[in-house]
Amino acid sequence: MSQILSADPTDLPSRNNQSAEPGYKLIKRNGAISPFDSSKISVALTKAFIAVEGSSVAASQRIHEIVANLTADIVAALTRRSAEGRTFHIEDVQDQVELALMRSEHHKVARAYVLYRERRAAERAEEAAKKPKLVTPEPGLSMRDAEGNTIPLDFARLETVIAEACEGLEGTSASLVLKEARRNLYDGITQDELAVAPILAARTLVESEPNYAQVSARLLLDKLRREALSYVFRRPEQATQADMAARYAEYFPAYIKTGIEADMLDPELDRFDLGRIAAAIRPERDMQFQYLGLQTLYDRYFLHVANKRYELPQAFFMRVAMGLALRETEREDRAIEFYNLLSSFDFMASTPTLFNAGTRRPQLSSCFLTTIGDDLDAIFKGVKDNALLAKYSGGLGNDWTPVRGLGAHIKGTNGQSQGVVPFLKVANDTAIAVNQGGKRKGAVCAYLETWHIDIEEFLDLRKNTGDDRRRTHDMNTANWVPDLFMQRVQEDGEWTLFSPDDVPTLHDLYGKAFKTAYEQAETDAEAGRIKLYKKVRAVDLWRKMLSMLFETGHPWITFKDPCNLRSPQQHVGVVHSSNLCTEITLNTSADEVAVCNLGSVNLVAHVTENGLNTEKLAKTVRTAMRMLDNVVDINFYTIPEARRSNLKHRPVGLGVMGFQDALQMQSIAYSSDAAVEFADISMEAISYNAIWASTELAEERGRYQSFDGSLWSKGILPIDSIEHVANARDGVDMDRTQRLDWVALRERVTSIGMRNSNCLAIAPTATISNICGVSQSIEPAYQNLYVKTNMSGDFTVVNALLVKALKKRDLWDEVMISDLKYFDGSVGQIDRIPDDLKTIFATAFEVDSKWLISAASRRQKWIDQAQSLNLYIANPSGKALDAIYKLAWSMGLKTTYYLRARAATSVEKSTLKGTDGKLNAVSPAAINPIQAMRARAEAEAGMNVCAIDDPECEACQ
Known part of the structure; x- marks a missing residue:
């Protein structure tokens, strides 16, 4: 052997x-x-x-x-x-x-x-x-420059760049990075290869010291500077970070000119006072990136021509800020204000805004919701609208409930309908064909109400077995569940399925009105006045819903009634679905396509060991709301229904990210009353300041058009609308505690009005949280040490807060690294780690879902839309799933998102430096869970649950 x-x-x-x-x-x-x-x-x-x-x-x-x-x-x-x-x-x-x-x-x-x-x-x-130690001179290696000329390899500059990258970062060693980099040097190395060598070297050290993630990012910056400066100035250029303190002012106007000449940037940017704008740039903020964040920006966000990036990080943030300030009177002032918020990572706009702000096609909105009509013209118009909206990076939510069911009569041909499923297949294939302008995979979610006669086939759409013509393997799906169904489940009653052409009113009704109409439809069916219907046991249908959710990851469970009963805009329409990520709850109709404009507050930037910095948070929210409101007017609309809706209602969705990091910074465990309380306190502060900011915008710019008659106009704020759900259900288990002066704010809203029909929604932030280097949205950490795979490559990720806590107790060493790998990034089974740290740094599957739901319920009471809430279950069973989703409903949640169940996982032990050589069965589930889940489902007839960060799913910010 x-x-x-x-x-x-x-x-x-x-x-x-x-x-x-x-x-x-x-x-x-x-x-x-x-x-x-x-x-x-x-x-x-x-x-x-x-x-x-x-x-x-x-x-x-x-x-x-x-x-x-x-x-x-x-x-x-x-x-x-x-x-x-x-x-x-x-x-x-x-x-x-x-x-x-x-x-x-x-x-x-x-x-x-x-x-x-x-x-x-x-x-x-x-x-x-055994060999004698000889002192040998450094070999005289050569390199090839961009033109292919052979020149001496400049070791002195390499040492300078590496030293600069390590400067000020505790626990890092420039000499160690240089030593690792030299392994990949050879005579005749290209300039690009030379730039990559120290990056790869620093990346191998991340697991032992998280600060090497910043070192790697700074080394990538050197490569980016050479690429961007050379392209903009049309000659070979390179610069150290120290050089950029002076060079950004020279570079920025040339960058704007380059982008306009390339037909990428809006020529209006050239009319700003570029000298003043350039002087406001903060070059030192280039140094705050983690490698994953900067590599993500490099690969998919920075502007480029023929794959040559010409956009540096601070130019990127300033371009977005200028794009959002185009309509401002004092636009230089506002651009600088917006820039400072973005470049500091206090707040981050959503991916479409980052992609397109300041460009010739500024499609800045994140989400679009549509209702599909019940005829061929309407259906294929809906598919066409999907394509046009997806082209410029929009995530889509389609309400398919109006489309008649399988076996329904078609008057025009005297035939029978094939139901909604074949059209869903067309929508699925359209999403794949129109891949958001070549930047990311198209993404759409189809919603169907639980009484639709095709609901059972709808539940099967993501199965890997059966007729593939009636499967949608790429489309997300979600159940739009009325309260009456949940009550029938609790009562073990019957549930009747109808075709919507027989019961057209049900689609637009909710609460007690829906109950009355639904029961009348059941009576009509029993009397023979409705021919096409089917009776099922409600519990059996509920079990199938949970079973399919467990096996295929779809359809998600969302609740129709609280979305509508608490909607500020119920006077002008109905919420028929949510969006791709289940956080948007806006009205849709044949005439209106709902649009939402997203961005997220970085909680980490507003929290210290002593708690929430409410003064800074208020300032951040005020500026963020102005930026989001500007999106409505600047936005490039691909269909008129979207423009009409957005200008009329002006909804925005301010959310949060870095929630678990904020908890860990305060030494709070996710599984605790203190975490639930922090969710409540932080969301109340954000909600209060967002609503206040919207009244200030209304005072300056005017109320949104459909304000009169809204819940806002009646002095009913999100905290007050809980009673609407309680009255419809005869009670709801939601906390009502208030801490701030809501009486004064309520008076202000009714007297001044609101600029925005909706203010708050918590999106997943999968990508923008990477950019900022914080935990995703409101999620508990999946692991404390793992290799993350996305479209930009593989990245070793270590929980820096855990490392800091272990260092403080003198527990961070090679043995601890080995233990973390062995136990798949979990601290729970490592004996050396104290119990208090085990609870604070518990991973997602070690946190009981009831804590996630409890925290979400506290947030939901302050939010006028919804939140993307993933649920985790370590030991799945039908009983456990039943309890989780009933709890979510009873505690007043509007929606839920992915169900994530534990698979056989482990950290990549061989590629991380310092492996102990233990050969556990290694599954890629921790790195790319969706692939691992699918494999397990095929092998064990188990489950298929979507990835924690599916690299192909870029819909969530």
Whole structure:
């Protein structure tokens, strides 16, 4: 076995012509360069398997298939991780071989491979120790510049850039990064490869010291500066961060000119006082990024031509700020105010706003909600509207309830309807075809009310079995559940399914009016006046809803009645669905497409160990509300129904992110009354200040058009509208505690009015929280140490607050890192960690869902829309799911989002530096859970739950 394993997968002779993408090279331990040939990996893997499993004919056939798949996975991982550097170090290749063996659960082969690597490393160290220590000069390596000229490699500058990147960051070492970087240097290295080498070096150190994530980001900045400055000034340029203190002022006007000439930036930006604007830029804020955040911006947000970025981070934030200030009277002042809020990470606008503000097509809104009519013209207009709205990065929620059900009569042809499902298939395929302008995958969610006769087929849409023509594998789905259904479930009563063309009024009714009309429809059906209907046991349908949610991740559970009974705009319409992420609750109709404009307050920036900084929070919210209101007027609308609705009602959705970080900064456990209380206090403060800010905007700019008759005009604020739900249900379990002066605010709202029909909604913030380097939305942490995969690559993520707490108690060391890997980022099973830290840093599946629901209920009482609330369950069962969702309903939640259930997971132990070599079964669930869940469902007839951060799901900010 040792002889076979001693064949290095990069040193074996080639047996065929299979190789990696042309241009990739391998750096061996002695510094020699050779072409990368993936066939050598195949040979080494084949020999290793034969040594463990034998060489019979049956075994050989099986091994051949396994090796082919493993080799493809290894090459894909290598080329993805090194797409820019185009070189691999031998250790990187071996890391990937080891990881692939573990992921595929070939434990015996993997164990032997790890032990062999450890033994060979020890032998090399012993051999090196025997050699005489000679002082040798630094080799005179050369490099190739952008024009292909060979020039001396500038070690002095490399040392300067690395030293600058580590400056002021505790626990980091410039010499250690330089040492790691030198492993990937070779004679003739390209300028791009030289820029990537120290980044890759710093990334390997993140797990031992989270501050290396900032080091990696600063090193990426150096690469970006060279790229952007060279493009803008049309000559080879590079600059250190120290240089940028002076160079941003020179660069910024040239950047604006470049963007306008490229037909990307709005020419109106050139009419700002660019000298004043440039002088307000804060270059030092480039240094606050974590690597994941900056790499995400680099890959998908910064403007580029022919894949050459010409937008630096502070120019990016200023461009967005200027784009949002275009209609302001004092626009330089406002642009600088907006810039300071964004660039400080106190608040972050949503992804469409960041993508498009200041550009020629400023589609800045996040979410669009539509109602689909019951005829072919209306249905295909709805599909076309989806395409137009998705083109510029909008997330979509479609209300399909009006479309008649399977078997319904079609008067025009005297035929029978095929129901709603075939049209959902068309909408599904449209979302894939129109991939948001090539920037991210199109995303749409279909909603259907629980009384629709096609509801049972609707529940099956995401199944992997059955007629594929009646499946929508890419579309999200959600149940729009009336309170009456939940009451029938509790009573174990019957539930009747109807086709909407027979009961057209049900679609627009809620509360007691819905109950009256529904019961009349049941009477009509019994009397034979309605022919197409079906009776089911309510509990059986509820169980199927939960079963499909568990197995496929869909449809989500959302509640129609609280969304409408608490809607400020019930005087001018009905909320027929939510959006893609279940936080938007706005009216839709044939004439109005609801639009919402999102952004999120970063709680981390407003919390200290002593609690919430309410004064700073009030200032942030005031500016943020102005920015969001500006979106309504600046926005590029792709369909008239969206423009009409947005200008008439002017809804915005201010949310939060970094909730768990804020708790941990205060040493508060998520599973505690203190966490629920903080959710209440923080959301009350945000709600109070957002409503106040909207009244100030109304005073300055005027009320929104449909204000008269709204709940606002009647002095009914979100906290007051809870009683509407309580009256309709005969009670609701929601806390009513108030701390601020709501009497004064209520008087102000009724006398001055509101600028915005809706103010608050908590979105998932999956991407913008990465940019800011904080935890997502209101989520508990999935793990404290893991490898995150998204469209920008693989990133080691460590909970810096945990590391800080462990350092404070002298517990952070290599053993602790090894333990965290072994226990999949969980601290609960590590004996050395004190109990108080175990509760504070508990991960998502260690937090009982009742705490998430309780905190969400406290927030919901202050929110005029809803919140994207994921629910976690470590030990799923029908009884547990039933209890969770009934609790969510009884505590007054308007919507829920994904159900996340635990799969067999573990941290990638081989690619993280300092592994202890333990070979647990490694599943990618912790890294890309959606793929792992699907695999498990197929293997065990288990479940399919969407990812914690599905890299293809970019709909949530």
